[in-house]
Amino acid sequence: MMHYLLDLVRFVWIILAYSMVPSVVRGIASTATPNVIFAMADDLGWGDVEYNNGSAFTPSLNEMARSDNAILLQRHYSGSPVCSPTRATLLTGRNHNRYCVWNSNNAGGSLKDFIRPQKMPLPLSEITVAEVMRNAGYSTAFFGKWHLGDFKPLRRRGNNTLSHPGLHGFEQWWATGRSAPTATTNCGCFQNSTCILGHYTDRPMCTNYYTNTSDGIVGWPQPIPGDDSHFIWSLAEKYIREQVNLQKPFFLYLPFHSVHKPYIATDQYREIYLKAKMKYTSKEADYYGAISAMDEALGKLRNLLQELGIKNNTLFWFTSDNGPLKPRSTNGLRGRKSSLYEGGVRVPGIIEWPDVISSNRVSQFPVVSSDLLPTVQDILGVKPSDDRPIDGISILPFLQGKENKRNQPIFSAFKLKKRRVFQEQYRVSITTDKYKLMETVRNNTVQYELFDLEKDARESSNLINDYPDITSQLIEQIEQWKESVRQSIKKIGCNIL
Ligand SMILES: [Ca+2]
Structure with a gap:
């Protein structure tokens, strides 16, 4: 009798649990439950890509940008001006300072690279877009640069800095903790392996790659040959084919290592530039070659979606995690990586989704990487959590062509010198459809700059004296957001370490 009762309780529980999954998510992908691919370059400048008059040959991105089913986002913003914080914002929909990811961290490195208190992992209490999708019945996978925490306990920090993709909703993953050479990677970890060194290493670089297996989390056991972007593509291809066979909608997050230093390309891609009419140096051939290798991987990905008949119901989002380093191109925008001026945060962006986007648009609608989570929740009909502020918005109405103004500001904040924002030296910006107000706090002084981004994308004229009312209105909004x-x-406490 007891057994019968237990079985009955279990049966009722299973039925209840199953009924809580939105019914639309059962089975294969559809317009209401599209596959979602979020692919991201590393340190790729707004002006590096060919379609923005850049010096890299990017035929696949050109084709995607001009596709009848894509929107070219000419005001796509990264969630921050550097790596880890942007990665945190796109996963959580929340500004990175809310949960103390102040800056890029050193996770995934050797023991000497243990995380310092100002280099925080993504807290496990954050709700990620991968968790949202997994809970809605999706398969989830991650292949590439994680940069949000450690994969293994570290001697000096124990489990405190553990924060890997498996702890944030990704069922399958292969990841590095931080930057890696963009070709023939992790060869320095193995004896007698052949390395190409490129321009930024004087010895073979050993990069730690981890993956989850049925035996737990393991280091990747051999060097990764060729261009890193192609290896990531090969993992993506295998995964997508598996999900299509299983008839399961999937979420795939692909953060490429290209084109963060140390950038290196294989001969196949270097030669494109060394043989080009326009003169490229050997170093440039590596930089742009690494971009072209990634571009080809993206092209193969688009072709695969077509081949498998899932292109229409796949939302494919491409962007970069921050602006470029010197001397790479922002195409005249002010500032670079680490800066809240446009050159640090305005990045390439394209979204393709044939089921929803029926004609090509080149758009000035401001989109930010923290919009991913609220957009996915809107598509799936998942209620946002009411226990935490979300900074991104759903851009679904914009994708559907129902809205052409954002009407919600984008906030950003980044430290200048000290270890975190709101301590001595930092910047905060508010960006609207038209204006951007920047607050700079330095040596107990506060300065404001107001720019009209519609007329002055290069942020050359400070308009605070011309528009005092708009300035004070935006200052008030900044103060409310800071609070x-x-x-x-x-609430978080930031006492993880
Ligand atoms: Ca980066």
């Missing part, structure tokens, strides 16, 4: 971020920080 909201302070409350979030207080």
Whole structure:
């Protein structure tokens, strides 16, 4: 009798649990439950890509940008001006300062690279877009640069800095903790392996790659040959084919290592530039070659979606995690990586989704990487959590052509010298459809700059004296947002270490 009762309880529980999954998500992908691929370059400048008059040959991105089913986002912003914080914002929909990811961290490195207190992992209490999708019945996978925490306990920090893709909703994953050479990678970890060194290493670089297996989390056992982007593509191809066979909608996050230093390309891609009419140096051939290798991987990905008949119901989002380093191109925008001026945060962006986008658009609608999570929730009909502020918005109405103004500001905050924002030296920006106000706090002084981004994308004229009312309105909004971020920080406590 007891057994019967237990079985009955179990049966009722299974039925209840199953009924809680939105019914639309059962089975194969559809317009209401599209596959989602978020592919991201590393340090790729707004002006590096060919379609923005850049010096890299990017035929696949050109084709995607001009596709009848794509929107070219000419005001796509990264969630921050550097790596880890942007990666955190796109996963959580929340500004990175709310949960103390102040800056890029050193996770995934050797023991000497243990995380310092100002280099925080993504807290496990954050809800990620991968968790949202997995809970809605999706398969989830991650292949590439993680940069949000450690894969293994570290001697000095124990489990405190563990924060790998498997702990944030990704069922299958292969990941590096931080930057890696963009070709013939991790060869320095193995004896008698052949390395190409490129321009930024004087010895073979050993990069730690980890993956989850049925035996737990293991280091990748051999060097990765050829261009790193192609290896990531090969993992993606295998995964997508498997999901299509299983008839399961999937979420795939592909953060490429290209084109963060140390950038290196194989001869196949270097030669494109060394033989080009326009003169490229050997170093440039590596930089742009690494971009072209990634571009080809993206092209293969688009072709695969076509081949498998899932292109229409796949939302394919491409962007970069921050602006470029010197001397790479922002195409005249002010500032670079680490800066809140446009050159640090305005990045290439394209979204393709044939089921929803029926004609090509080149858009000035401001989109930010933290929009991914709210957009996915909107598509799936998942209610946002009401226990935490979300900074991104759903851009589904914009993708559907129903909205052409954002009407919601984008906030960003980044430290200047000290270890975190709201301590001594930092910047905060608010960006609207038309204006951007920047607050710079330095040596107990506060300065404001107001730019009209519609007329002055290069941020050359400070308009605070011309528009005092708009300035004070935006300052008030910044103050309210800062207070909201302070409350979030207080709630989290930031005492992980
Ligand atoms: Ca980066």
